[in-house]
Amino acid sequence: MAEEAILGYLESKEEISDSGQFAAERGLDHNEVVNVIKSLHGFRYVVAQDIKREMWMLTDEGRAYTATGSPEVQLFLAIPPEGIPKEELQKKLDPSVFKIGSAQAAKRKWVDMGKQLVTRRIQHVEDEVKNLLLQIQDGQAINQDEIKALKARKLIVAQTWKGYLVKKGPNYAPKRKKVATDLTRENLQRGDWKELEFKEYNFSAKGLPIESGHLHPLLKARTDFHCIFLKVRHQLKGIFRQMGFEEMPTNNYVESSFWNFDALFQPQQHPARDSHDTFFLQVPSTTNELPEDYVERVKQIHESGGYQSRGYGYDWKREEADKNLLRTHTTAVSSRMLYALAQKPFVPKKYYSIDRVFRNEAVDRTHLAEFHQIEGLVCDRGLALGDLLGVLKEFFSRLGMSKLRFKPAYNPYTEPSMEIFSYHEGLGKWVEIGNSGMFRPEMLLPMGLPEDVRVIAWGLSLERPTMILYGIDNIRDLFGHKVDLGLIKRNPVCRLGL
Numbered sequence: 001m002a003e004e005a006i007l008g009y010l011e012s013k014e015e016i017s018d019s020g021q022f023a024a025e026r027g028l029d030h031n032e033v034v035n036v037i038k039s040l041h042g043f044r045y046v047v048a049q050d051i052k053r054e055m056w057m058l059t060d061e062g063r064a065y066t067a068t069g070s071p072e073v074q075l076f077l078a079i080p081p082e083g084i085p086k087e088e089l090q091k092k093l094d095p096s097v098f099k100i101g102s103a104q105a106a107k108r109k110w111v112d113m114g115k116q117l118v119t120r121r122i123q124h125v126e127d128e129v130k131n132l133l134l135q136i137q138d139g140q141a142i143n144q145d146e147i148k149a150l151k152a153r154k155l156i157v158a159q160t161w162k163g164y165l166v167k168k169g170p171n172y173a174p175k176r177k178k179v180a181t182d183l184t185r186e187n188l189q190r191g192d193w194k195e196l197e198f199k200e201y202n203f204s205a206k207g208l209p210i211e212s213g214h215l216h217p218l219l220k221a222r223t224d225f226h227c228i229f230l231k232v233r234h235q236l237k238g239i240f241r242q243m244g245f246e247e248m249p250t251n252n253y254v255e256s257s258f259w260n261f262d263a264l265f266q267p268q269q270h271p272a273r274d275s276h277d278t279f280f281l282q283v284p285s286t287t288n289e290l291p292e293d294y295v296e297r298v299k300q301i302h303e304s305g306g307y308q309s310r311g312y313g314y315d316w317k318r319e320e321a322d323k324n325l326l327r328t329h330t331t332a333v334s335s336r337m338l339y340a341l342a343q344k345p346f347v348p349k350k351y352y353s354i355d356r357v358f359r360n361e362a363v364d365r366t367h368l369a370e371f372h373q374i375e376g377l378v379c380d381r382g383l384a385l386g387d388l389l390g391v392l393k394e395f396f397s398r399l400g401m402s403k404l405r406f407k408p409a410y411n412p413y414t415e416p417s418m419e420i421f422s423y424h425e426g427l428g429k430w431v432e433i434g435n436s437g438m439f440r441p442e443m444l445l446p447m448g449l450p451e452d453v454r455v456i457a458w459g460l461s462l463e464r465p466t467m468i469l470y471g472i473d474n475i476r477d478l479f480g481h482k483v484d485l486g487l488i489k490r491n492p493v494c495r496l497g498l
């Protein structure tokens with residue numbers, strides 16, 4: 001309806017100067033006319049320009065009076081020629097009509113509001129207020145004083161009216177053409193495709209993004225390709241394998257304090273063994289399988305030493321060693337592996353692991369309560385610090401970090417110990433990337449390893465190189481419940497500097 005009217009009108013006329021007037025003259029709803037104009041404008045059948053006008057609109061109260069008459073007139077008409085007692089009049093009218101009506105009628109001197117009787121002072125009144133409201137409703141102009149009075153009585157409010165000035169557009173036609181978007185089987189059968197006008201192809205439209213599955217990083221993927229960590233992990237595994245390392249089994253997140261700490265010659269009062277740093281298990285709270293003779297040797301070395309060590313000289317408690325915890329480092333796995341190695345005739349080994357560890361940390365941009373550790377160790381007769389330096393150089397240069405620096409450090413289980421720093425070209429500074437050392441004789445000899453066997457070892461978090469490689473500054477974007485899924489979907493397979 002509206003569309004035909006608009007296109008039809010423009011066929012012979014220059015323009016529709018005011019969509020509001022156009023709609024009113026034809027008894028059309030202006031909202032509908034506006035929608036049609038917008039659509040025709042979109043397809044360039046017409047060109048529409050905004051027009052805005054400050055308009056007066058009736059409030060609900062104002063609209064009500066166009067039907068019932070103003071309260072003052074309602075009141076006037078309720079008064080019979082002989083007058084009426086005030087109370088009776090009040091009963092006849094709505095409370096608000098009585099209240100407003102009596103005030104207005106008295107002001108206009110239409111009535112006498114006597115103490116007893118209300119009487120008319122004139123015989124006939126015109127409902128000016130109602131007439132003015134009807135004029136406003138019709139969009140007719142009225143004078144400023146009257147506007148002011150009606151506004152003061154809250155019968156009208158100002159509103160911006162929006163409409164359009166409409167002219168023919170570049171695609172103008174008296175009737176909208178239906179363009180076909182698809183060539184159907186029916187079109188072919190009927191042969192009407194010959195007459196059809198087809199919508200042009202939009203070759204620059206973007207296709208729908210292809211939805212496919214993406215594993216959440218928290219899910220342990222069967223293949224190693226699905227999350228960033230697993231991708232970096234895959235690369236790291238490659239490096240270790242090329243260097244002749246075997247993977248250690250790391251599938252036990254729950255470990256006993258014994259393997260996590262005691263076997264590593266970490267004293268029982270060490271702050272890391274506090275529940276502020278370590279998650280202890282409530283159920284089952286203790287382990288029931290430890291190699292008893294080895295436990296005895298570990299107790300000895302802690303309490304009174306041996307193998308030329310003085311030990312720590314404290315009362316070693318079995319209950320502490322039995323406590324179950326979530327492993328705080330993968331070095332717990334290394335201690336188990338070295339113990340197992342010591343139970344057979346000695347063969348040199350190169351071991352590595354990459355898996356999850358847990359620490360009771362305050363979570364922030366760079367720390368999480370669970371993260372992944374990369375651990376490597378070489379176990380052979382007569383190894384020295386130079387071997388550790390050489391292996392680290394080789395390992396980290398394959399990771400793309402060839403400028404290394406070492407800083408003396410302390411670990412209960414290594415001597416000497418060294419923190420590893422690498423020069424980060426992007427950041428233009430030296431960053432700490434890992435920790436390393438040679439396992440102490442207090443750790444290795446109670447296990448039963450031959451005396452000339454040395455173990456060089458190092459550890460680092462998987463998150464650190466991953467964040468550096470992917471330029472991520474908030475670890476929570478990468479791991480945990482706030483992970484950025486877009487990042488997980490978009491990220492390419494990572495290549496370390498190989």
Ligand code: PHE
Nearest residue numbers: 329331435436437457458459
């Ligand atoms: N376990 C140490 C850590 O958690 C890393 C390390 C491993 C240090 C092996 C020395 C030797 O930081």
